[in-house]
Amino acid sequence: VLEVGSWCGRSAVVLGLAATKIGDTKVDCVDLFPSKSDWYENEDGSYSFRVDLNGDIKDGYHVQTVWKEPFERDIAPIYEKYESVLDAFNEAIENAGVSGIVSPFKSDSTIIGATLKSKYKLVFLDGDHSYDAVVQDIERAEPLLVSGGWICFDDAHSYYEGVDRAIHDKIVSSGKYDIYQQLTRKLFVARKK
Structure with missing residues (x-):
């Protein structure tokens, strides 16, 4: 299993517990895992972060920023403990x-295919929700997805135009997938065998 966008590990725990039931399954979790010092306030009062990965600078929440109220309610408390x-x-x-x-x-x-070379039965995409980032995540994950494997998109058909457009352009229009199932904000698609 591959997860892109793990944050504090809630979905990774669920994937890990499911993997214990299957047996002989590992879960690789990719995230920028920002530190408290990586966050900054934008001119409009919203928040973004910038992570330095050995000189390679990665921005988070730079297209769709986090407004002050949800930042203070949901993100700042994490950094009170960690x-x-x-x-x-x-x-x-x-x-x-x-x-x-x-x-x-x-x-x-970018780690997918470079360092992570496993073949995956399930890829869970919940990283950067901008169109370009979702397209990149799909393009990097697809070569490692087994025949008949599944991709699950978080926040599909909800509030994120970039996610929805990438799903349409790279999944629905591709002809490579033959099963689609929407469950709440999760869209599951299965690759043709």
Whole structure:
């Protein structure tokens, strides 16, 4: 299983627990895992972050920023307890007992195919929701998706035009997928065998 966009590990825990039921399954989790010092306030009062990955600068929430109220309500409290989102992620994975199954990778999807070369039965995409980023995540993950494998898009057909447009352009219009199932804000698509 590959997850792109892990944040504090809630979905990674679910994927890890499911993997324990299947057996012989690992979960690779890719996220920028920003630290408290990576966040900055924009001129309009919203928030974004910038992560330095060994000299490679990656921006987060730069297209669709986080407004002050949700930042203070949902994100700032994380940093009252943890220096980094990775610390919160690791604690969640440890508490769930899936640390031997779930592996975090501090990166963006450029790591897919470069370092991560496994073949995946499920790819869960919940990273940057801009059109270009979702297209890149799809293009990087598809070569490692097994025949008949699934991609799950979080926040599909909800509030994110970039996610929806990328799904239409790269999935629906491609002819490579033959099963589509929408469950709440999750869209599952299966690759043709």
